[in-house]
Amino acid sequence: MLSYLSPNTQWVLLSTLILGIAAGMIGCLAYWKRQSLMSDALSHAALPGVVIAFALTGVKSLPVLVLGAAISSLLGALLIQGIRSSSRIKEDTAMGIILSVFFGFGIMMLTIVSRSAGGSQSGLDGFIFGQAASMVRQDVYTMLIMAALVILVVFAGFKEWKLFLFDPDFAKGMGLSGKWMNSLYLSVLVLVIVIGIQAVGVILMAALLIIPSVSARYWSSSFRSMVICSGVFGGAAGMTGSLLSSIGNGWPTGPFVVLASSAIFLVSLIFGAEKGLLVQALQLRRQKKRHHSNSWQHKTVHVKEAE
Amino acid sequence: MMSVIEVKDVSASYRKNQVLHNVNFEVQPGTLTAIIGPNGAGKSTLLKVLLELHPKLSGSVSFLGSNLKRMKKRIGYVPQRGSVDWDFPTHALDVVTMGLYGHIGWFRRPNRKHVERAMACLKQMGMEDYAYRQISQLSGGQQQRVFLARALVQDADLYFMDEPLAGVDAATEKAIMHTLKELKEQGKTVMVVHHDLQTVEDYFDHVLLLNRSVWAHGPTKEVFTQDNVYRTYGGTLRWMKEA
Numbered sequence: 001m002l003s004y005l006s007p008n009t010q011w012v013l014l015s016t017l018i019l020g021i022a023a024g025m026i027g028c029l030a031y032w033k034r035q036s037l038m039s040d041a042l043s044h045a046a047l048p049g050v051v052i053a054f055a056l057t058g059v060k061s062l063p064v065l066v067l068g069a070a071i072s073s074l075l076g077a078l079l080i081q082g083i084r085s086s087s088r089i090k091e092d093t094a095m096g097i098i099l100s101v102f103f104g105f106g107i108m109m110l111t112i113v114s115r116s117a118g119g120s121q122s123g124l125d126g127f128i129f130g131q132a133a134s135m136v137r138q139d140v141y142t143m144l145i146m147a148a149l150v151i152l153v154v155f156a157g158f159k160e161w162k163l164f165l166f167d168p169d170f171a172k173g174m175g176l177s178g179k180w181m182n183s184l185y186l187s188v189l190v191l192v193i194v195i196g197i198q199a200v201g202v203i204l205m206a207a208l209l210i211i212p213s214v215s216a217r218y219w220s221s222s223f224r225s226m227v228i229c230s231g232v233f234g235g236a237a238g239m240t241g242s243l244l245s246s247i248g249n250g251w252p253t254g255p256f257v258v259l260a261s262s263a264i265f266l267v268s269l270i271f272g273a274e275k276g277l278l279v280q281a282l283q284l285r286r287q288k289k290r291h292h293s294n295s296w297q298h299k300t301v302h303v304k305e306a307e
Numbered sequence: 308m309m310s311v312i313e314v315k316d317v318s319a320s321y322r323k324n325q326v327l328h329n330v331n332f333e334v335q336p337g338t339l340t341a342i343i344g345p346n347g348a349g350k351s352t353l354l355k356v357l358l359e360l361h362p363k364l365s366g367s368v369s370f371l372g373s374n375l376k377r378m379k380k381r382i383g384y385v386p387q388r389g390s391v392d393w394d395f396p397t398h399a400l401d402v403v404t405m406g407l408y409g410h411i412g413w414f415r416r417p418n419r420k421h422v423e424r425a426m427a428c429l430k431q432m433g434m435e436d437y438a439y440r441q442i443s444q445l446s447g448g449q450q451q452r453v454f455l456a457r458a459l460v461q462d463a464d465l466y467f468m469d470e471p472l473a474g475v476d477a478a479t480e481k482a483i484m485h486t487l488k489e490l491k492e493q494g495k496t497v498m499v500v501h502h503d504l505q506t507v508e509d510y511f512d513h514v515l516l517l518n519r520s521v522w523a524h525g526p527t528k529e530v531f532t533q534d535n536v537y538r539t540y541g542g543t544l545r546w547m548k549e550a
Contacts, residue, residue: 032395157414163405167391169360170457173384174409175376220396221441274396 015140016238022147024234025154026192027213028227032165040206041095043193045076047106047202062139069194129252130201132242146195162223204254211261218272237261311336311496317366319356328520339491341501341511348518350500354467383463399453400438406457428456448479466497
C-alpha cells in the first residue's frame, strides 16, 4: 500500500513515525513526573516563538522556526517555575496562565504577520493544527535527527531516568543530580515538542505526549516495557494520523493523530493486560466464584473454633 | 573517638517557617539513635538537611571530618514510604537493585552479580518470595521491607531512616529492628526518625530529642527521662507511662 504513495508522503510518514516514537517515550517521563499538562503548556507556549522567528528572518526554514519555538517554550517553562516558586499560585494554575497568555499572544502575532506582505503564503497557520504534508525533505531530515537524539537520551540513561522518576530524593542521595536530570528532562521535552509542532500542531501536540503513555500503562509491568510500548503506540498514532490526513487535500494532521491515539487508548483501557477493565472484571468474577466455593469451608472452621 | 556526624548551628526553614533553629549534635560510631519529637518538630527536615536534600540557612555538617560529597557512597538513606508512588511499574527486586546504581556506575546496566546481591538483601528482610511481585501489590509493611533491603544493599557505614516503623505490622517491626541491631553490631551508625515513645528504650541505645532545636541528646538511659520528653513535647503530651 505504501508504494502507491508519493515519495514525499513516504518521507512524511517516516518522520511522523519517528516523531511519535520519541514523543511516546518522553511522554512516559512526563507521566511519572506528574507533568502531563506541562507538555500541553509548553507546546502552546511555542507558538509566539515560531511566528516571531518567521517575522524576523522572513524565511520558513524549519531549523529557524524550531529554534524560535524552543526559546519561547523554554521561556514559558521558566515563567511557570518562577510563578510557582515566588507566589502562592500552584503549578497547575501557573501552567494555565502561561498556556493561554502565550497562545493568545502567538495568535495575535500570527494575525499581524499574515496580513503583512508575503505572510499569507507562509503557511504558518499550519503550525496550529499541524500540516505534515507541507514538510519538505529538509524538514524531515531535521526531525529525524532530533527525534533520534531524544530517543538516544532516553535509552542511554535508562536506569538513571527510572531512579530519578521513582525516587528523586534517593537518587539525589546517591549523587544523581536532581538539577541536572530536571534540566535534561525539560530539554528533551521541549525538543520533542518543537520538532512535532509542524506535523501535529501546537494545540494537539500534547496528545502525542500524553495519550500513548497512559495507554502503555495498561500493558506494562516494568518501566522499560512502558517506555517501549508508549513509543510503539506514539509511532503508530503519528503514522496513522498523517496517513489519514494525506487522503484529503489540506486536511490537518493533528486531529487525525489524536483520533488514532485515542483509539489505541480505548482498546488499552478495555483490553489492557495490567488493570484493563476486562481483565479486572474477569479477575473479580473468578475471585467471587472461589469465594463462594470456599465459604462453606470457612463456616466449618468457625464452628470448630466455637467448639 | 572521632564523631561520625558533627552538626554545628544548623538552621533551616520550610515554607517561610523556621523549623530548625541552631541544631547542634555529634554522633559516635556504632550507635543506634532515635530522633523523636512532636509532629512538625523538624525531624524529617533534619534528615533532609543532613543529606542536602533540603537547603540549610546556616551552620555546618560534617561526616567523619569530611563533607557529604566525599561520603555519599558510605551513606544510606531510607525515605518515608509515602514519598514515592508505589504504582510505578516495577518489581521488588528491581527497587532493591536501585541501591546499587551508585556502585554500578552511571549509564551502565546491572549484571547478574548485582542482582544476586540485591536478592540476598531481600532474603535478609524475609522478602525473597516477593522478589518479582509488582510493588503496587505489596502491603505497606512489605514495601517498607523493600526500602530497607535497598538500603542494606548499599552497604553503607551510616544510615538515615525516616520513620521505617510507621504503619507496619508487628512482624515487620520485629524484622526491621533485628536488622538495625545487626547493622549496629557490625559497627555501623544508624539514625532513625521514630515516633513510638513506648519502644524507644527497647530499641535504641541513643536518643535525640528534637523540637526545632535539640532538647536533649545522649544515651537512652540518661536522656530519655520523663522530664526531658515532657519538655520536648511542650506539654502536648497527655499520656506518659507511670513509673
